[in-house]
Amino acid sequence: MTQITRDDVLHLAQLSSLQLDEAEIDGLQMDISNILGYVEQLSKLDTDGVEPTYQVTGLKNIWRDDKVIDYGVSREELLHRAPESVDNQVKVPKVL
Amino acid sequence: MTNISEIKDQIKDTSARQVVEKAIKMAKDKSEYNAILNLTEERALIRADKVDSGLIGGKLAGVPFVAKDNFLAFGAPTTAASKMLENFDAPLQATSVEKLEAEGAICIGKANLDAFAHGGSTENSAFGPTKNAVDMEKVAGGSSGGSAVATALDIVPFALGTDTGGSIRQPASFNGVVGIKPTYGTVSRYGVVAMASSTDTIGVLANNIADVELVMEIMSGQDVRDMTTLPDFFKVQDKPKSNQKIGIISDFMTDGVDIEIRDKVNEYVDKLRADGHTVEEVSLSMIEYALAIYYIIVPAEISSNLARFDGIRYGHRANSVKTLAELYGKTRDQGFMTENKRRIMIGSYVLSSGFFDAYYLKAQKARTLLINEFNELFKTYDALIGPVAPTTAFKIGENITDPVKMYLNDIMTVPASLVGLPAISVPAGYNKSGMPIGLQIIGPMRSDASLLSLAKSEETKQWINQ
Incomplete structure (x- = not known):
């Protein structure tokens, strides 16, 4: 059975952009190990030569005209929902 | 229990305003159930007045409903029961809500759920669990727990829910109401917070089948804003096909399922037989792998869908952070519940290079085998029948500390989700302690109306009035 270490949890948290609280790490380590332990039963199943299914109704490549649809929502209304904005733009902390 | 036609009579006899005011008062009186997170009172009353003055009409003119709080709707925040979206004011409405409003329906509030619909008990809500409509010590089921309880308590005659792996069917069964998870692609998901795009569906919970049919007829149909919607096909059937061949899923009738639940399923089977249908035992060898x-x-x-919650464009943003990476990390830590984090991290794990083939690709191949088995059975059978969940509603707190135990409750609802099949949950009676028992009917793709018609023919006054 897959053993998930504390380092694995921290790595997964980093991949998931989650800066976990110290108190939550141990619990998640156990839960993730248990869940992966459960789903591992699939390895018993023979799937050689089977095609995967990603979409169940068979629809694919549904196209529409490349035209702007007016949803009736203005730039101001959307900017108003950003936690911080300035000069008609969303404000974020510096990247580097 | 109240149904839509009774509500329409009440509106005729009094007014839409009085009916909507009554529903809102009841929602407030029953607030200890925590079924509704925010009322849309002001907007609801404005719309009710417009119904009364003839400005708004339609098949549901003045009929109140609640929407699960992962549907974007005007009049209250759309929180998805999370801190992430606690104050999120939707700039537009879900297609399903718009279609109901176009027929005059009045949304009175937003129902509680497991945050981002991750869960099967509504205990993962950032705003506290919803209590079961029959026993307040028990869970509402989930994730559409608030929708089920608001319907079962008769606050509204119907409620909108989403079902990704059982989130309409299981709470419907735990509270004694009807619920439908339609064929994948039947109802537009535009304007609904995405969870798992290959199984997410929109459906309805109500007190009887006729109301489910009416609401489904209004909501279903192709939408250019959701490219996964199927060409229109849902059409209410007057009468079910006679002499149907129905399979009872024997894998779901084992000792792992409460005996009282199995008894109720068998009683239903007897009724089906008495009405001329043939019922035989069937088995699906892939079903043990479905969960x-x-x-x-x-x-x-x-993990992919929830990457959008980054604290940049809308929703919660963590304070006093110095870098962008810290902003993402802290915002997401504060905005998500533990169950959200668990699922996102499992997703990151199974999609990582090195593990992708063994988990994600393997699962998608296994899914093909599950689909093949169902397709094979539907060459012979019109529908399949079984329980919705292995138990009736469990105690609040009983399973919350053990995620695997909690997930096992979904074992009988996830197969239809993975295959995209329509499945309905109908009340089948009560156990000795008075807890509702639900029963599930699953059909081939696009058989939604036919399943409802079959269930309607078996619906008895005894169940809906009890």
């Missing part, structure tokens, strides 16, 4: 497939594919899709 494992589900808890690989769904977290993978969740």
Whole structure:
């Protein structure tokens, strides 16, 4: 059975952009190990030569005209929902 | 229990305003159930007045409903029961809500759920669990727990829910109401917070089948804003096909399922037989793998869909951070519940290079085998029948500390989700302690109306009035 270490949890948290609280790490380590332990039963199943299914109704490549649809929502209304904005733009902390 | 036609009579006899005011008062009186997170009172009353003055009409003119709080709707925040979206004011409405409003329906509030619909008990809500409509010590089921309880308490005659792996069917069964998870692609998901895009569906919970049919007829149909919607096909059937061939899923009738639940399923089977249908035992060898497939594919899709919650454009943003990476990390830590984090991290794991083939690809191949088995059975059978969940509603707190135990409750609802099949949950009676028992009918793709018609013919006054 897959053993998930504390380092694995921290790595997964980093991949998931989650800066976990110290108190939550141990619990998640156990839960993730248990869940992966459960789903591992699939390895018993023979799937050689089977095609995967990603979409169940068979629809694919549904196209529409490349035209702007007016949803009736203005730039101001959307900017108003950003936690911080300035000069008609969303404000974020510096990247580097 | 109240149904839509009774509500329409009440509106005729009094006014839409009085009916809507009554529903809102009841929602307030029953607030200890925590079924509704925010009322849309002001907007609801304005719309009710417009119904009364003839400005708004339609098949549901003045009929109140609640929407699960992952549907974007005007009049209250759309929180998805999370801190992430606690104050999120939707700039537009879900297609399903718009279609109901176009027929005059009045949304009176937003129902509680497990945050981002991750869960089967509504205990993962950032705003506290919803209490079961029959026993307040018990869970509402989930994730559409608030929708089920608001319907069962007669606050509203119907409620909108979403079902990704059982989130309409299981709470419907735990509270004694009807619920439908339609064929994948029947109802537009535009304007609904995405969870797992390959299984997410929109459906309805109500007190009887006729109301489910009416609401489904209004909501279903192709939408250019959701490219996965199927060409229109849902059409209410007057009468079910006679002499149907129905399979009872024997894999779901084992000792792992409460005996009282199995008894009620068998009683229903007897009724079906008495009405001229043939019922035979069937078995699906892939069904034992369905839950494992589900808890690989769904977290993978969740980790991808929930990447959008980054604290930049809308929703919660963490304070006093110095870098962008810190902003993402802290915002997401504060905005998500533990169950959200678990699923996102499992998703990151199964999609990582090195593990992708063994988990995600393997699960998608296994899914093909599950689909093949169902297709094979539907060459012979019109529908399949079985329980919705292995138990009736469990105690609040009983399963919350053990995620695997909690997931096992989904074992009988996830197969239809992975295959995209329509499945309905109908009340089948009560156990000795008075807890509702639900029964599930699953059909081939696009058989939604036919399943409802069959269930309607078996619906008895005894169940809906009890």
